[in-house]
């Protein structure tokens with residue numbers, strides 16, 4: 025039995041959490057059997073989520089046309105996924121989680137602080153945003169059913185709490201739900217397209233939707249805002265990219281499954297929001313609420329409720345999963361279950377703040393500020409410093425080569441801070457979420473190459 029297998033057996037926490045067999049330990053090769061169609065379904069299931077759908081509507085409301093919204097948003101996700109799949113290769117090749125892989129770059133202690141905490145922030149934020157979108161749909165449906173007014177905040181808190189409980193005690197059940205729920209989501213969204221296209225008002229006709237705002241629709245500044253925001257939103261997954269591919273059979277399976285999902289699922293989700301935005305002449309960005317208003321029959325309302333619940337649950341289980349795993353990387357002792365619960369409690373509390381959705385752009389800018397430099401350092405280190413080679417036992421050895429300076433790669437951290445500043449001064453038109461990883465990564469690489477070896481060992 026080698027060191028990795030020993031560490032797997034010694035620290036596996038399966039019986040307590042029931043979340044997954046291998047917490048932060050490498051998955052052995054014989055368990056890597058997942059093919060690209062499964063990964064395609066998994067990633068598509070994440071991408072077809074409430075916030076991606078509503079972003080389509082928000083982009084139209086801000087002045088983009090249907091086509092510019094779809095193209096810009098899809099390009100944004102494909103850009104973020106180009107970085108994502110490089111770090112996901114770590115999961116395929118080595119079977120480790122992204123957070124553990126970060127130790128190779130930031131040092132065993134450094135990875136506990138920077139990427140772990142950052143992903144906990146991103147997970148709790150996204151959990152809350154998804155919940156707020158779903159809560160506003162539930163409120164709209166209840167209004168249609170009873171005529172009363174209900175609180176988005178309280179509805180959000182109830183929804184969020186139910187999801188935390190489900191994610192903690194029903195992981196196996198949820199896995200089945202996300203697999204069998206996927207066709208329901210696709211069918212339900214297809215039905216909503218059909219519903220919107222058959223409203224007897226001229227603005228709802230497909231031809232009107234496709235030509236809405238066609239004159240202002242390709243304004244560069246606006247396209248840049250939404251493209252940048254999409255890149256920033258999904259770069260937050262880079263520290264966890266490896267997690268979803270630890271059971272994948274080959275790099276090819278991962279690349280195809282992930283990128284195809286990025287293209288098709290994003291275009292599909294964003295189109296629904298954009299359709300609602302255009303049809304309502306920019307007044308309603310949430311297609312679920314719009315559909316509930318235009319066809320308040322029990323069948324439509326029931327289907328919308330089912331789709332939004334499935335949509336929100338799938339993505340928020342992922343947010344809790346990554347948040348819990350990141351916290352476990354930061355403090356291992358409480359275990360996956362308690363860490364996930366802690367992330368869940370904070371996420372529920374944040375779900376009481378609808379301004380997290382109304383101020384989506386400033387918040388995604390902030391996340392971009394954090395994650396874009398980190399992505400650059402991670403990518404350039406993995407590709408050009410480590411040349412895609414990881415010393416697995418050293419990831420778990422406090423005195424191994426990833427010790428750096430007292431467990432921290434100071435050069436990597438310094439470049440993340442510099443990159444944060446660089447992102448902050450760039451105008452949105454310069455696409456900071458795209459430019460910052462390149463500049464920060466190059467700066468880091470140069471430092472690692474030019475600093476004398478002795479100095480690098482002591483600092484980084």
Ligand SMILES: O=c1cc[nH]c(=O)[nH]1
Pocket residue numbers: 073075146147150151154257258260261339343
């Ligand atoms: O829910 C979401 C949305 C975008 N990115 C995430 O990590 N989670």
